[in-house]
Amino acid sequence: MSKKSRRRGRRSSLVALLVAAIFGAAAVGWLLLPRQRRPPPVAHRVATYETPPAAGETAAPAGPLEATEVPESPAPLATSASAAVESPTPLPTIAPAPSGQGSPRGGAKLAIIVDDCGQWIDTERGFVALGIPLTMSVLPDVPYASTIAREAADAGKGVMLHLPMETVSGLNPGPGKVTTEMSDAQITEQVEADLAQVPLARGVNNHEGSKGSADSRVMRDVVGVLAKRGDLFFIDSRTSAASVGEQTAQQAGVPTAARDVFLDNQASLAYTEAQLREAAAIAERNGSAIAIGHPRPTTLAAVRAMIPELQAAGVQFVLAQDLVSGR
Secondary structure: OOHHEEEEEEEHHHHHHHHHHHHHHHHHHHHHHOOOOOOOOHHHHHHHOOOOOOEEEEEEOOOOOEEEEEEEOOOOOOHHHHHOOOOOOOOOOOOOOOOOOOOOOOOOEEEEEEEEOEEEEEEEHHHHHHHOOEEEEEOOOOOOOOHHHHHHHOOOOOEEEEEEEEOOOOOOOOOOEOOOOOOOOHHHHHHHHHHHHOOOOOOOEEEEOOOOOOOHHHHHHHHHHHHHHOOOEEEEOOOOOEEEHHHHHOOOOOEEEEEEEEEEOHHHHHHHHHHHHHHHHHHHHHOOOEEOOOOOOHHHHHHHHHHHHHHHOOOOOEOHHOOEOOO
């Protein structure tokens, strides 16, 4: 082999070694790069049913009697009523207000409470952005509790503490729960700790709690904290027909009211629209109504779609605090 050929061979070998070194360094660098981990799904409470009332009991209005936690990825928001995939049983259409009139002063008032807040921040912000009064009820010890409470308050929305309470079924209502096994002092301490998690709260309603809200001693302790504060109200979510929450609050002199309708036992736009019409019909009959929903995309879409219809019918949207008695 000639000297020229030998030099050409050595150059080729050096080039090959250089290319191999570059690729090797790149591979090592790629392996050493930090991996972005996808956060685990946050538990979203989805309505299920508890044991029905025993014979002779007065049933609470239709609504979930308990809730459990399952991971759930919110679906894209529907933007209009035509996005519904199922048709509910038709409810009577609310008669519109006379032409040229808005919601009459002292007329049908509807308060919408969005429970379980502090978990699904994007959907919850969608509720905050709606141009109507509504109330966000925030769970303690969840990732976005302080964020959504502050944003809701800044937007003029109501803020409440969604107080976890013991269930009949044994399902865990989440951190910060009040149970019947706690002593009076422990219940007081727990409620105060949960309120500290949502310092902007102006009221409280129970999260789940079919066992806790039916226990007179437990409810006396809970509303006792509110009575001591002097500026908080209580709304009974009525997750049980046996709940004594509203009654106990009245006896303690705490401003109170109770839920009339649950909006989203089914994650369906059409179902929630029908429930909103039912809530409006109750408000027309009784002067006011309280409806509770959850941060579901379908619930947000239904409320957004129904605002013009309900306002045209003379329904006035108000904060939950506007409907409590004793204030």
